[in-house]
Amino acid sequence: MSIEAQRISKTFGAFQALNDVSLTVKAGELVALLGPSGSGKTTFLRIIAGLEQPDPGSGPIKFHDEDVAKRDVGSRQVGFVFQHYALFRHLSVFENVAFGLRVRPRARRPSKDTIHAKVMELLKLVQLDVQANRYPHQLSGGQRQRVALARALAIEPKVLLLDEPFGALDARVRQELRQWLRRLHDEIHLTSVFVTHDQDEAMELADRVLVMNEGRIEQLGTPDEVFHNPKTEFVMNFLGQVNQFHGRVEGGKIHFATLSVDAPHSAVSPSQQVRVFVRPHDLEIETHRNGHPAFPAVITRVHSAGPNVRIELRANTGELLQAEMPQDRYRALGISIDSQVFVSPRSVKVFGQEQGVFGHGEGI
Amino acid sequence: MPVVAHSHPDIRITDPLWLRGLLIGVALFFLSLFLLVPLLLVFSAALEKGVQAYFAALVSSDALHAIYLTGIAAAVSVPMGTLFGLAAAWSIAKFQFVGKNLLITLIDLPFSVSPVIAGLLFVVLFSPTHGYFGPWLADHGIRIIFAIPGIIIVTMFVTFPFVARELIPLMESQGTEEEQAARVLGASGWQIFWRITLPNAKWGLLYGVILCNARAMGEFGAVSVVTARISGVTNTMPLEVATLYNDSGCYSAAFAVASLLAMLGLVTLVAKTFIEWRVARQLDLAQKAGL
Numbered sequence: 137m138s139i140e141a142q143r144i145s146k147t148f149g150a151f152q153a154l155n156d157v158s159l160t161v162k163a164g165e166l167v168a169l170l171g172p173s174g175s176g177k178t179t180f181l182r183i184i185a186g187l188e189q190p191d192p193g194s195g196p197i198k199f200h201d202e203d204v205a206k207r208d209v210g211s212r213q214v215g216f217v218f219q220h221y222a223l224f225r226h227l228s229v230f231e232n233v234a235f236g237l238r239v240r241p242r243a244r245r246p247s248k249d250t251i252h253a254k255v256m257e258l259l260k261l262v263q264l265d266v267q268a269n270r271y272p273h274q275l276s277g278g279q280r281q282r283v284a285l286a287r288a289l290a291i292e293p294k295v296l297l298l299d300e301p302f303g304a305l306d307a308r309v310r311q312e313l314r315q316w317l318r319r320l321h322d323e324i325h326l327t328s329v330f331v332t333h334d335q336d337e338a339m340e341l342a343d344r345v346l347v348m349n350e351g352r353i354e355q356l357g358t359p360d361e362v363f364h365n366p367k368t369e370f371v372m373n374f375l376g377q378v379n380q381f382h383g384r385v386e387g388g389k390i391h392f393a394t395l396s397v398d399a400p401h402s403a404v405s406p407s408q409q410v411r412v413f414v415r416p417h418d419l420e421i422e423t424h425r426n427g428h429p430a431f432p433a434v435i436t437r438v439h440s441a442g443p444n445v446r447i448e449l450r451a452n453t454g455e456l457l458q459a460e461m462p463q464d465r466y467r468a469l470g471i472s473i474d475s476q477v478f479v480s481p482r483s484v485k486v487f488g489q490e491q492g493v494f495g496h497g498e499g500i
Numbered sequence: 501m502p503v504v505a506h507s508h509p510d511i512r513i514t515d516p517l518w519l520r521g522l523l524i525g526v527a528l529f530f531l532s533l534f535l536l537v538p539l540l541l542v543f544s545a546a547l548e549k550g551v552q553a554y555f556a557a558l559v560s561s562d563a564l565h566a567i568y569l570t571g572i573a574a575a576v577s578v579p580m581g582t583l584f585g586l587a588a589a590w591s592i593a594k595f596q597f598v599g600k601n602l603l604i605t606l607i608d609l610p611f612s613v614s615p616v617i618a619g620l621l622f623v624v625l626f627s628p629t630h631g632y633f634g635p636w637l638a639d640h641g642i643r644i645i646f647a648i649p650g651i652i653i654v655t656m657f658v659t660f661p662f663v664a665r666e667l668i669p670l671m672e673s674q675g676t677e678e679e680q681a682a683r684v685l686g687a688s689g690w691q692i693f694w695r696i697t698l699p700n701a702k703w704g705l706l707y708g709v710i711l712c713n714a715r716a717m718g719e720f721g722a723v724s725v726v727t728a729r730i731s732g733v734t735n736t737m738p739l740e741v742a743t744l745y746n747d748s749g750c751y752s753a754a755f756a757v758a759s760l761l762a763m764l765g766l767v768t769l770v771a772k773t774f775i776e777w778r779v780a781r782q783l784d785l786a787q788k789a790g791l
Binding site for chain 1: 677678680681682683684685686687688691695696699700
């Protein structure tokens with residue numbers, strides 16, 4: 137079942153939490169709302185669920201072409217997983233999952249046996265059938281999260297909405313549960329939207345990512361698109377590490393950090409101040425000049441624990457930079473702290489001074 | 501389940517044994533001097549003239565009437581205080597509305613004024629000779645002051661904050677996420693209240709009810725102002741104790757009735773301790789669960 141939310145705005149007092157945000161989620165798709173805290177992502181999710189009302193003048197909210205904006209949250213049939221699970225503390229795992237079925241009006245309420253069968257089936261799905269008689273406080277964080285999910289699925293929701301589903305878990309459990317949720321989604325194909333501030337989570341889990349900032353959409357695209365072709369400076373900054381230079385465009389060239397590289401076509405108007413971004417893995421490090429445009433720098437720190445080696449450098453123009461390279465490449469170079477090296481960017485992203493006015497481009 | 505290692509550092513107090521013994525001894529000495537001894541004296545004074553006289557004093561018509569009046573006052577004011585407390589705490593803890601702070605302040609009013617003032621307040625309103633509504637009520641044959649309605653009204657006034665005061669912090673600490681979850685799952689307002697909010701608050705509620713009841717049965721000042729303190733007519737148990745002791749000089753009878761109130765106090769204390777333990781356990785579990 138598809139979700140469509142058009143031109144949604146929301147203000148709390150003087151604070152504009154959402155500013156004209158639209159999103160269409162295709163049936164069976166898994167979409168991430170990604171952004172820093174205060175970006176409006178949770179508010180947007182809660183408006184889709186019906187837990188908050190959008191400002192008057194906002195567009196429709198449709199589930200499978202049916203406008204549900206006027207419908208009460210209880211009748212929208214959404215599965216909602218809260219950030220802190222919000223399990224009913226005085227009810228057992230079984231009763232938590234059964235709740236949504238038990239509170240139905242008599243006419244639509246399944247029989248006791250049906251409820252029992254249904255709940256046990258769901259608990260098997262989330263691998264908690266053995267814990268059916270336990271209480272929430274007797275479960276680990278990951279188990280609670282799965283109870284919350286089973287409870288949300290029990291009402292046979294049209295869409296599944298998850299608010300920071302892994303936010304309160306420790307790193308390893310988070311990783312496991314992430315993969316498990318993706319497999320579950322591929323199995324049951326329920327249209328899902330989840331909120332996260334963790335870019336890795338969004339990239340790994342989602343079919344598409346909606347990057348939000350200060351109540352506005354920055355970019356909507358597949359994980360690949362938003363990572364490799366960020367539309368705005370914010371997206372570039374938010375998704376992973378970046379090195380930032382101040383530069384100038386003149387005569388079809390971009391000048392920064394003593395380098396001049398060809399300006400990407402159509403990118404920026406001439407004679408403009410620009411900001412140049414380079415990802416750490418796009419900074420090539422050589423021990424000698426080899427003809428590529430490069431600037432000298434000194435290595436100040438090396439972090440070699442991990443699949444890649446992260447290197448901190450200071451350019452001779454004063455900028456502090458981060459580079460990243462595979463372990464074998466690092467060993468082949470034979471560099472260490474205080475080594476003099478030459479740095480050349482493999483690929484740069486250029487954004488104009490006034491974001492969105494001068495466009496953006498890619499060079500080298 | 502993952503095993504969580506609790507590595508509490510050893511923080512046992514290492515003061516010398518004699519100092520600990522001395523401090524505990526002093527505390528126990530004062531407790532017995534001011535609490536235990538008087539309590540025992542109540543019972544010994546009550547039984548001074550023998551067990552038969554004790555029970556005779558309790559079943560005298562005046563004493564029975566006092567017990568009956570106290571029972572009535574508690575039977576009306578405790579349910580009313582409970583209903584009010586639930587409604588007030590529910591609205592304050594779970595909703596945002598204009599005038600919320602004013603309501604919270606008003607709830608504390610009976611705690612902040614002396615019960616005697618509370619009694620006088622109702623005399624001013626309902627006195628048949630010079631109250632605002634008294635003459636009109638008297639014309640219609642309704643007596644409030646110097647009658648049972650007056651006792652009930654002032655008892656309600658002094659006891660109505662108890663349940664609310666217990667429930668508000670508990671409900672506020674529990675937040676509204678569970679209620680929201682229930683709403684999303686399709687529960688109606690009533691279902692949310694009966695199935696989620698009330699069960700979560702039940703121990704706090706019981707605690708408030710017990711305190712409310714203890715006060716309703718033990719209230720002296722406010723009730724004494726709105727009654728004429730007539731044995732067998734408007735005397736509740738605390739008033740009857742005072743009347744017997746001061747006016748009639750029946751010391752052992754006074755202590756017999758007082759011993760009932762003391763027993764009520766002991767029962768309240770035990771119940772209160774048990775519930776406190778339950779509530780602490782519940783909060784502890786909730787904290788562990790991160791709920």
